[in-house]
C-alpha cells in the first residue's frame with residue numbers, strides 16, 4: 320500500500336503541531352490557556368503515616384485570551400488520590416486570597432481534575448495538600464524492607480502519569496517548569512530530588528532545579544543514604560552497605576559522560592548523580608535529572624549490565640533536553656536514547672559489545688512484535704487507542720534506535736553525528752512532537768544530502784507497522800558460533816557440558832538463551848542446569864531468560880529459585896516473565912499466587928498492579944499460553 324495513503328488517513332488523528340499536542344489525552348491541563356512556569360514546594364515527609372504533606376506554589380503564565388475562551392481564568396490541574404486542603408491566589412506582596420475549587424470524581428486512568436476558579440488570572444497559586452498512603456507514584460518501605468534495616472525508605476516514580484499522585488500540577492510532558500523545594504524529614508534521613516542539593520537548614524533539606532523540565536521528571540527519594548564520589552561531577556548514592564559496590568560498578572560514568580559530550584555537546588545539568596534504590600524499584604533506571612534512579616539488579620559485579628547507566632545518562636540529551644511532547648511521541652525519548660546508549664557502550668566498551676547488545680535487543684523486538692497490534696508496531700502510533708504507558712514497548716526503544724542506525728548508515732557517521740548534535744541544540748529545553756522532529760530531519764539532513772534516503776522510507780520507518788527491509792543488523796561472529804552450538808545441542812548432537820559456555824560473556828549467554836525454545840524439553844533444561852547452574856545465576860538478566868523456560872519445561876526443581884527471584888526483584892521487566900511462566904499451568908499459578916499473597920506488600924504499587932493483571936488473566940483463560 321502507498322504510504323502516503325496511509326498517512327493521509329493517520330494525519331486526521333495525529334497532532335501535527337506543538338499547539339495541537341497541547342491536547343494531551345492523558346492530562347486535564349489546558350496549556351494553551353495557562354502554563355506553569357515554576358513550582359515551589361514546601362513538603363514534610365511523614366513515614367509513620369506514609370504521607371507527604373505541604374504546599375506547592377505554582378507560578379503561572381496566562382496566555383492571551385482567545386476569542387473562543389471565556390474571560391474568567393480557570394486553572395485545570397491533574398491530581399490522583401490527593402487531599403486538597405486549601406487553594407489560594409498570592410499577590411506580589413505574598414498576600415493570600417482563598418480561591419474556589421472543585422475536585423472531580425476520579426477517572427481510573429487519569430485521576431481527578433482539580434478545577435480552580437481564578438477570575439483575576441493570578442500570577443501565583445498556592446495549594447495545600449497531602450498524599451494518600453497508596454499514592455501510585457510513591458513507594459514507602461519499612462526499615463525491614465531495606466538492605467541495611469536502619470531507616471524507612473521512600474521513593475517516587477513519576478513517569479508516565481504518576482507525578483499527579485504526589486503533586487497537583489499540569490501532568491503533561493508538553494509543559495516545562497523549573498522548581499525549588501524544601502523538604503522536612505526526621506534526622507538521619509537524607510532526601511534527594513531531581514535537582515541540585517542546597518545546604519540543609521536543620522531538618523529542612525533544600526533543592527533547586529533551574530532548568531525547565533516536564534512533570535514526569537519530578538522525583539524524590541529519602542532514606543538512610545551514603546554518597547561515594549565517582550568523579551568531580553558524579554557520585555553514587557545508596558544505602559551504606561551497597562555504596563562501595565555501586566561505585567565500583569559505575570566507575571566508568573565519567574568516561575561515559577565525556578564520550579557523550581564529545582558526540583552531542585556539553586552536559587547541561589551540572590552534576591550527574593546516581594541513586595541505587597531498593598530491589599522493589601519497578602524499572603531498570605529512571606532518568607531523573609541530576610539524580611538517575613537505578614535498580615540494584617544492574618550491580619552484577621562485572622559491569623555487564625551498565626548499559627542501563629549509559630541509557631539513563633543518554634536521556635540527559637534525548638528526553639530531558641529534547642522531550643517528547645506527548646506519550647504517543649515517547650519514541651523520541653526512548654528510541655533516540657537507545658541509539659545514544661549504544662554509541663556510549665561502543666566508545667567505552669568497544670564495538671563488539673555494542674553490536675552484541677543491539678543484536679540481542681533486535682532479536683527481542685522481532686519476537687515481541689509478533690504479539691503487538693499493527694498500531695503498536697508504529698513508532699508514532701495513532702493515540703488514544705492505548706494507555707499512557709502502553710506506547711512503551713520495545714518498538715519505541717529498539718525500532719526507534721534502529722531507525723537512527725539506518726540514517727547513520729546512509730549519511731555516514733560524520734554527517735549524522737553533527738546532525739544529531741544540532742538537533743539537540745535546536746530543540747534544547749523544548750517538548751516536541753514526531754512531526755517537529757521530522758520537519759527538522761527533512762530540512763537539515765535528508766534534503767541537504769540528496770540521493771541518500773527517500774522521504775518515503777523515513778515515513779515508512781515512522782508510521783508503518785513492522786520493520787522495513789532496510790533494517791539490517793551488524794554481523795556478530797560470536798553469535799554465529801552460538802547459533803551453531805545451540806542447534807547442535809537442541810538436535811542432541813552436542814551435550815550441554817560440551818557447549819563452549821565457559822567462554823561466553825553475559826551478552827553471549829543472553830543470546831544463547833533468547834533463542835532457545837520458549838518451552839524446552841525437561842531433559843534439555845535439566846542438562847543445561849546441571850552443566851551451567853543457570854537457576855542459580857546471580858545475574859538477573861540471565862535469570863529472566865532462564866527461569867521461565869525451566870518452569871515451562873516442567874522442571875519443578877527450579878521453582879524455589881524462581882520464587883526467590885520473583886520475590887527478590889521488583890523490576891517489572893524481570894519479575895513478570897517468571898509470574899507469566901508460573902501462570903501457564905494451574906499448579907504453577909497456585910504456587911505463584913501463594914508466594915504473591917504472602918509478599919505483595921513488598922512490591923511497588925505499579926508492580927502489584929501488573930502482577931495482579933497476569934494472575935487475573937490466567938484465571939480467566941486457564942488454557943492460554945501467555
Ligand code: BES
Nearest residue numbers: 478479602603604605606626627630711
Ligand atoms: N524512562 C525509562 C523508564 C520508564 C519508561 C518509566 C516508561 C516509566 C514509563 C527509562 O529510561 C528506561 O528506559 N529504563 C529501562 C532501561 C533501559 C536500559 C532500557 C528499564 O527500566 O528497563
Ligand code: ZN
Nearest residue numbers: 630634653656
Ligand atoms: Zn529510557
